[in-house]
Amino acid sequence: xxxxxxxxxxxxxxxxxxxxxxxxxxxxxxxxxxxxxxxxxxxxxxxxxxxxxxxxx
Numbered sequence: 001x002x003x004x005x006x007x008x009x010x011x012x013x014x015x016x017x018x019x020x021x022x023x024x025x026x027x028x029x030x031x032x033x034x035x036x037x038x039x040x041x042x043x044x045x046x047x048x049x050x051x052x053x054x055x056x057x
Contacts, residue, residue, distance in 0.1 A: 010043075 002009045008026040033039040035053050044050065 001011075003026060006027045008029040010029060010031040029048075030051075031039075031043040031048055033043060040050075
């Protein structure tokens with residue numbers, strides 16, 4: 001996770017069970033996942049909206 005100016009970017013993140021469901025103390029958070037992956041489904045279930053899809057060739 002990278003945090004700058006109260007914006008968090010979550011990439012390849014995981015949380016230990018004892019630290020899950022405690023919230024994130026930032027105003028804006030960004031999560032990066034593979035399109036159509038289980039990770040994308042999980043972050044969308046947590047309330048994230050799909051902003052864009054970028055193809056990396």
